[in-house]
Amino acid sequence: MRIPGLILGFCALITTTIMAQNGDQILDGIGETSLIARYTFKSDANDWSRNNLHADITGKDYHFVVDSLFGNVLSFAGKAETHITIPGEAVTGEESLSISAWVYPRSAGQGQVFFDFGKNSQSHLFVELKQNGEQSSTVAQLHTAAKSYKLSSEALALNTWHHLALVIDLPSKSLKMYINGKLSEQIQNVELSLSDLFDLETGKENKLLIGTSLLAGNSPLEAAIHDFRLYRIPLNEWQIGWIHAVALNKEESVVRRRRRTEPNRELPVFPTTTPQLYNAFLTAVPDIKVETPVGQLPRLPRLVKGIYSNGIEGPDVKVIWPAPEDNSQVLSPGTYEVTGSVAGTDLQPKALVTVRTPEKQKAPERKLEAFGLDQVSLNMDCHHDKTKFIENRDKFFNGLAATNPDNFLYMFRNAFGQPQPEGAEPMGVWDSQQTKLRGHATGHYMTALAQAYISITYDEALKAKFAQKIDYMVNTLYELAQLSGNPQNPGEAFVADPCQVPPAAGKAGYDSDLSEEGIRTDYWNWGKGFISAYPPDQFILLEQGATYGGSNAQVWAPYYTLHKILVGLMDIYELSGNDKALDIVKGMGDWVYARLSKLPEETLISMWNRYIAGEFGGMNEAMARLYRITGEKSYLETARLFDNVRLFYGDAEHSNGLAKNVDRLRSLHANQHIPQIMGALEIYRDSQAPEYFRIADNFWNMVTGDYMYSIGGVAGARNPNNAECFTAQPSTLYENGFAAGGQNETCATYNMLKLTAELFMFNQRAELMDYYERGLYNHILASVAEHSPANTYHVPLRPGSVKQFGNPHMNGFTCCNGTALESSTKLQNSIYFKSIDNKTLYVNLFVPSSLHWKERKITITQNTAYPREDKTSLTIEGKGKFDLQVRVPHWANKGFFVKINGKEIKVDAKPGTYLSLKRKWEKGDVLELHMPFSFYLEPVMDQQNIASLFYGPVLLAAQEEEARTDWRKINLDARDISKSITGDPAKLEFMVDGVLFKPFYNTYGRHSVYLDVNLK
Ligand SMILES: [Zn+2]
Secondary structure, eight states: OOOTTOOOOOOOSSHHHHHHOBTTTEETTEEGGGEEEEEOOSSSOOOSSTTOOOOEEESSOEEEEEETTTEEEEEEESSSOOEEEEOGGGGTTOSOEEEEEEEEEOOOOTTEEEEEEESSSSSEEEEEEEEETTEEEEEEEEEOSSOEEEEEEEOOOTTSOEEEEEEEETTTTEEEEEETTEEEEEEOSOOOOHHHHSOOSSOTTOEEEESSOSSTTOBOOEEEEEEEEEESSOOOHHHHHHHHHHHTTSSOOSOOOOOTTSOOSSSOOOOTTSOOGGGGGEEEOOOEEEEEETTSOOOOOSEEOOEESTTOOOOOEEOBOOOOSSOGGGSSSEEEEEEOBOTTSOOOOEEEEEEEOOOOOOOOOOOEEEOOTTTEEEOOOTTSOOOHHHHHHHHHHHHHHTOOHHHHHHHHHHHTTOOOOTTOOOOEETTSTTOTTTTHHHHHHHHHHHHHHHHOSSOHHHHHHHHHHHHHHHHHHHHHHHHTTSOSSTTOOOOOOGGGOOOOTTOSSOOOOOSTTTOOOOGGGSOTTOOOSSOTHHHHHHHTTOOBSSSTTOBSOHHHHHHHHHHHHHHHHHHHOOHHHHHHHHHHHHHHHHHHTTSOHHHHHHHHTSTTTTOOTTHHHHHHHHHHHHOOHHHHHHHHHTOOHHHHHSSTTOOSSGGGTOOOOTTOBHHHHHHHHHHHHHHHHHHOOHHHHHHHHHHHHHHHHHSOOTTSOOOOEETTEETTBOOSSTTOHHHHOOOTTOOOOHHHHHHHHHHHHHHHHHOOOHHHHHHHHHHIIIIIGGGBOSSSSOEESSOOOSTTBOOOEEOTTSSEEOHHHHHHHHHTTOTTTTSEEEETTSSEEEEOOOOSEEEEEGGGTEEEEEEEOTTSSSEEEEEEESOEEEEEEEEEOTTOTTOOEEEETTEEEOOOOOTTEEEEEEEEEOTTOEEEEEOOOOEEEEEETTEEEEEEEEETTEEEEEEESSOOSSOEEEEEOSSOGGGGEEEETTTTEEEETTEEEEEGGGOOSEEESSEEEEEO
16 A cells, blocks of 8 residues: 555765765656656556555556657557556545646547546546547546536547646635646636545555546557656646746756745745734844854854834744855854844844854763653653643554554565565565665664654553564564575575675676576675675675666665664664664674775765765764663764765865854755764763754754744745755745655654753753754644544645645555654653652653653653643652753743742743752652743744744644635734634633634644734
8 A cells, every 4th residue: 555645765875975866866857756656668567656556457458659759658559458557546635636648649530538547437537548530639537426627628539648647626616727738728626526536545446547547438549658747736827837838958957046036936925025923023123142152153143032012012023044055154263243134124133243263162061861751651640631742652552453464574584585474465565575775663663662662651561562572573574684694504605705705607797687587685695793674785785886776777765764673673672671682783784884985985985975875874973872771882883974964064074064053954854864963962971072052952943943944844845845855945945945745854854853852951942842842742743543543744835725634554564654653652751850860850741651660760740731822830759959941942932830838939931941848848748830821923934924822832723624725814903912812721712803723733724824824
């Protein structure tokens, strides 16, 4: 099965390589995240996209022929029934659909059907190439049980190529047909949902046929076809024109950035006179002064206090500062001035920067630790209701308990040529037989099992189930790893040295063939310690320069997959104490070190900069962690071999990059890079090399300041067009963000939370855990389906969007389905932290829970219904002197009130800080915290009237009836927006301008998270 709407999009590392990726990641200017499937029909009916939606050809009346325009094409001879079947799941879960294809009709016989898609002969969409005597036409017809629509054009001339595109655009309720790049006919006000046409749940009912009809009586197609594509977005006229022109070589298929002067084609454009929220009342933004050490770009404040007119109490102002692409301004001591801008105004705040010779920079120390997952447990809320945390956890625990580990081991056994036990079934999506990423889900699965196992303190039977699965997984993988580089039978030849792995028998070179018949299984030649769900060839091909792709000379991302497997095993080792798990990791760590340590630096740089192929997840983190666990220096050395030099240091001379606070994130694939930054922080932890800390700290600051959506997600560029990339420029979310193919890849937020918590261990800024709360409640909790553990890939935030959930049965994983297993089995892990010396306790989150602080023999029970109420209480059992550090959230600007044992105590609690409550705590002490929630708006940085509405930590979503193209408009009182909002805080349901708002984490239908806000 394939998860709807889910495509992995790894994006390039740097701008220049993006420009060179013609037709790959951004095919004809349209991000691959929008593409469902593509059939080039050059020599087979395989899906060229990475979704593995390979089609079948039925019948014999076809040939692949050479065509003067397009090279090889598929030709139907028109003599006998022959057709192509695209897998029905291709359209599952989709909202809109565009079909783009080339056709070369050779005869005008009656009843030739180009393609016919639908669930049956009453509900379908088809294109007929027909001729009725003198009246000839090409007709697209769409029929559902309730409606019929017809689009016609002149007949397509015979014996020449035509480009045909059909667009079902649900948000704008239109149906359009384009011929040769031009709109031919359209129908507006179409009453239709794709579910009228297709089975959107399983896709089993769908018939997606090319060259034949769902109705009886058609004639065999006599035509050639070429480059048949399905898109999940409604393509616009410009995009279709571009596809047409590129195919005819009239335009170059390079990634094309939208120029500032070009119209914004997809989102409403506002005149500069549109009042921009509070900025409409802004009269001045005072100049500021900052200092920075030589070499490092200054960290300019995101928000500056504004001066407002009319007695308006506006928020601090988002100033958009220029973000240079190098550090030439700060190479020597002195001063200079930076001029910023404020969206929707002509204010020009200034920052006077003093560049000074750095004193010896102190590198921060890691002072905190998380508690073990077995030391914190999630509780029912104070009304004895299940919390969202418990609901989501239980969906995943129950789902995991029902899994068969043999399915997760299937491709490993397949790679090692071992028999499958009874009942073992291959998984789908990215772990299927021929998917070169197979094995990745197994890594996430092992992490999830380990976390679930250690978390369970309340159900011995369930715990035992997880223990059993863990042992079985590790034992099987251990046995397989032992096979590598050892003789199959005593006395037979073998290759123990990882650097001497020969090509498979009978082959001249390495190849990545994973088909049943083509996969090599000669594990005795693979070098000692090797473990993966595919043979070593992908790793070796990558060293030899292989690119990403489907051919046997190409690879997907071998180290990305390996990272998941190694982390899964290390988690098992650390959480359940299974030594064999660590042995497997050491064996493969040695294998990787043996190979990578022999490569010249330029080869490494080339590998890690190679589009998709070189994506390595957090291999640097995994290897540094292995060093921390084992003390073996070669692993730390290996970790550093994964340095992303361009991103971290700008160039081989380490001139700038993130280490110097230079933004190198523009247009990068978000989630490709976040784990690398996590790796930098782990290397810092293990090596104390200060530049690695700066890389992580600067990265976090840039991403959350300049690229973040209100749910805490950070990806989703419209420019460059890819749902998984950072925008082309910082602080341009409106201009360049909100990709049509979706935004907010969920695994990116999983990794951001991990990075955030780890940064907090070094630097206890409340800002970090404020972000953590935002991402946890408004993205991670919001990413799970209502009644199953199915979960989101992208979380779209355009007007009237809807979340799509995949993988309910845990049998077909994408990256995000993988990290969802991890997120939902460790939901309690950041509520509390402690100092390493056990003298300080941090209360970061207000979640019903119990903490067992074993070193201090103290138990703390947090009792609350937060965020359905704005207070919490902590009861302390045990006693002793310690400093209780409580987060005062950034949004708590209506006060933060503290009672100890019922008595109010005076505190100076500033929003966005931690409040220290140092005392000798006694058994039975009760600490009550009250932080009144209020409503506030979070505008998009470069289009302030487009804003999200929050209530305390909770992002509120307008509940929408249908898809829409414009932002929902609401009016709010400029002096006090709460005057315009009614509702029930205990339910977190509110009405604004007649529309119901609910927490985004409780929203399963259509939503508007961003609104067009007018302050009156
Ligand atoms: Zn993902």
